[in-house]
Structure formats: structure tokens, C-alpha cells
Amino acid sequence: MRPWIPVAVSFKACAVALAFSHHPAAALLAFFAPDPWIFMQFVLARSQAFGPAVTRFATPRREVWLTIDDGPHPESTPAVLELLRGHGARATFFLVGEQVRSHPELARRIAAEGHGIGNHTLSHPAWSFWSALPGRTAHEIDGCVAALLLSNAPFQRLFRPPVGVRNPFLDPLLASRGMRLVLWSARGFDGGRRRPPAALRAISRGIRPGAILLAHEGGPGASRRREFLALLLDHLSREGYSCVIPEDGDLRC
Ligand SMILES: [Zn+2]
Structure with a gap:
């Protein structure tokens, strides 16, 4: 498994924990924080998180x-x-x-x-x-x-x-x-x-x-x-x- 996947999942788990401990604003922030980076891995030619790409x-x-x-x-x-x-x-x-x-x-x-x-x-x-x-x-x-x-x-x-x-x-x-x-x-x-x-x-x-x-x-x-x-x-x-x-x-x- 690519190492960034558990990191991204951890952000989501943190968000759930924060929501349960009544920190809704922090939960929202933690939930979406990694998403712009993840989106870029799908669409940017130079990103390499999904595996090597010849550029x-x-x-x-x-x-x-x-x-x-x-x-x-x-x-x-x-x-x-x-x-x-x-x-x-x-x-x-x-x-x-x-x-x-x-x-x-x-x-x-x-x-x-x-x-x-x-x-x-x-x-x-x-x-x-x-x-x-x-x-x-x-x-x-x-x-x-x-x-x-x-x-x-x-x-x-x-x-x-x-x-x-x-x-x-x-x-x-x-x-x-x-x-x-x-x-x-x-x-x-x-x-x-x-x-x-x-x-x-x-x-x-x-x-x-x-x-x-x-x-x-x-x-x-x-x-x-x-x-x-x-x-x-x-x-x-x-x-x-x-x-x-x-x-x-x-x-x-
Ligand atoms: Zn085409």
C-alpha cells in the first residue's frame, strides 16, 4: 500500500474523533484537509503518489x-x-x-x-x-x-x-x-x-x-x-x- 493512503485515512479518523469530542469546526477542517492534495494526485501529470509516471x-x-x-x-x-x-x-x-x-x-x-x-x-x-x-x-x-x-x-x-x-x-x-x-x-x-x-x-x-x-x-x-x-x-x-x-x-x- 502506498504510504500516503494511511496518512489520508488518519485525517478522516481524526475528524471523527474530534466530532465525537464536540470540536465540530476542527473536525470539519481535519476531514477535508488532505482532499486538495489527493485531488491533485488524480489529475496532475507530475504527481507520483499513485505510482511512477514518465514525464x-x-x-x-x-x-x-x-x-x-x-x-x-x-x-x-x-x-x-x-x-x-x-x-x-x-x-x-x-x-x-x-x-x-x-x-x-x-x-x-x-x-x-x-x-x-x-x-x-x-x-x-x-x-x-x-x-x-x-x-x-x-x-x-x-x-x-x-x-x-x-x-x-x-x-x-x-x-x-x-x-x-x-x-x-x-x-x-x-x-x-x-x-x-x-x-x-x-x-x-x-x-x-x-x-x-x-x-x-x-x-x-x-x-x-x-x-x-x-x-x-x-x-x-x-x-x-x-x-x-x-x-x-x-x-x-x-x-x-x-x-x-x-x-x-x-x-x-
Ligand atoms: Zn484521450
């Missing part, structure tokens, strides 16, 4: 690792591959298992063009993955693995949860499968309503050698996401950065 890689050169989530999509993946080819960039695509089942040829094409493939769950349960119990968490991991195996596309033992939100059962399940959790160093929130130039300004603050960059493809904002990716690749070229796929031994938490 950068070691390199002496001007190199970044571009990661593209939420594919494959027949409307966007071919265009994204063309953009990457035009910039001589390599990327890792974190794919959703159900979409791989529908478009296995796109998964094979991603790999054939020299890019990496990681696991982004079977069904991308963005709002409920944080509360998934071990059985459902395992189903999401293994379902995506099964879809990738059926597609015949080679893939890496890398996992990224939907919207980067973890749950307390994820780390042991990944460890028992020899998989690593990969999050990011910088993102532009290109999946929302933010305009691509604003998303580029946001992500560029985190661009440095060894950064892991998060982008997306497909979905309702597909054209904005593609425009963002084009701006990002132009920016990286201007700044003298190469998009590479790092070796396992260079990954850092």
Missing part, C-alpha cells in the same frame, strides 16, 4: 517526444501522418482499443510509417476512469492490448489513461504487465475550444530538450487539433527541435 526523457540534444492521443480516426489519422512525414517527425500514438478494432489498417499504417503505438484504454472512459475498480481498470488495459494484437500492428508497453487521470489500482496492474505509465511535460489543451495559436503559446512554455508533448487527433475539434499540430511542428522546426521516440532506458519520472 520527460534524458537527452543531450534538442529533442522532444511528440505524443498524439485518441486515434485512430479515418478522417484525421492520414492527414496527421502526412504532416509528420512532411516534417520528418516521429511520434507515439496512444490509441483507443475500440477505434483500433474499427480501423486496424490505420494502426498498421502508423507503425509502418515508423511511429510508436501505446495503449490509451479500450473505451476511453474520460469521466469515470478515476473511480474504476481493479476489474474494470484491467479490462480497459487488456481490451486495448487485445485490439492491438488483433490489428497486427506492433506496439510498445506504454499506457496513458484518458485525460491523464489515474486511479489507485492502476500502478500495480501496469507493473504486473510490464507496462509503463507515460504522461507529459507540456500540453496546449488542444482538445477544447482553445484556438490553435493560443494552444501553441501554452505548450511552447514547456518545450525544452527531453520534453514529452501532448497533442490529440480526431473528435469534434479535429480540424482545430490538426491546425494546432501543424503550428506545433512548424514551431519545433524553427526552434531546431527534432521529434524522436526515446529509448526505454532514457525515460524519466
Whole structure:
């Protein structure tokens, strides 16, 4: 068990004791005191309380690792591959298992063009993955693995949860499968309503050698996401950065 769990539980037990000893204000404070910290462990990429999360890689050169989530999509993946080819960039695509089942040829094409493939769950349960119990968490991991195996596309033992939100059962399940959790160093929130130039300004603050960059493809904002990716690749070229796929031994938490 992670050491922070008994600490957090102790706060709640203290609150109950204080309430019984007629200190309601102190009880309220003790009850909620650890919660902002616990919330951050679910949602912040750099938090490590639920287990190690890769957020950068070691390199002496001007190199970044571009990661593209939420594919494959027949409307966007071919265009994204063309953009990457035009910039001589390599990327890792974190794919959703159900979409791989529908478009296995796109998964094979991603790999054939020299890019990496990681696991982004079977069904991308963005709002409920944080509360998934071990059985459902395992189903999401293994379902995506099964879809990738059926597609015949080679893939890496890398996992990224939907919207980067973890749950307390994820780390042991990944460890028992020899998989690593990969999050990011910088993102532009290109999946929302933010305009691509604003998303580029946001992500560029985190661009440095060894950064892991998060982008997306497909979905309702597909054209904005593609425009963002084009701006990002132009920016990286201007700044003298190469998009590479790092070796396992260079990954850092
Ligand atoms: Zn996603």
C-alpha cells in the first residue's frame, strides 16, 4: 500500500474523533484537509503518489517526444501522418482499443510509417476512469492490448489513461504487465475550444530538450487539433527541435 493512503485515512479518523469530542469546526477542517492534495494526485501529470509516471526523457540534444492521443480516426489519422512525414517527425500514438478494432489498417499504417503505438484504454472512459475498480481498470488495459494484437500492428508497453487521470489500482496492474505509465511535460489543451495559436503559446512554455508533448487527433475539434499540430511542428522546426521516440532506458519520472 502506498504510504500516503494511511496518512489520508488518519485525517478522516481524526475528524471523527474530534466530532465525537464536540470540536465540530476542527473536525470539519481535519476531514477535508488532505482532499486538495489527493485531488491533485488524480489529475496532475507530475504527481507520483499513485505510482511512477514518465514525464520527460534524458537527452543531450534538442529533442522532444511528440505524443498524439485518441486515434485512430479515418478522417484525421492520414492527414496527421502526412504532416509528420512532411516534417520528418516521429511520434507515439496512444490509441483507443475500440477505434483500433474499427480501423486496424490505420494502426498498421502508423507503425509502418515508423511511429510508436501505446495503449490509451479500450473505451476511453474520460469521466469515470478515476473511480474504476481493479476489474474494470484491467479490462480497459487488456481490451486495448487485445485490439492491438488483433490489428497486427506492433506496439510498445506504454499506457496513458484518458485525460491523464489515474486511479489507485492502476500502478500495480501496469507493473504486473510490464507496462509503463507515460504522461507529459507540456500540453496546449488542444482538445477544447482553445484556438490553435493560443494552444501553441501554452505548450511552447514547456518545450525544452527531453520534453514529452501532448497533442490529440480526431473528435469534434479535429480540424482545430490538426491546425494546432501543424503550428506545433512548424514551431519545433524553427526552434531546431527534432521529434524522436526515446529509448526505454532514457525515460524519466
Ligand atoms: Zn484521450
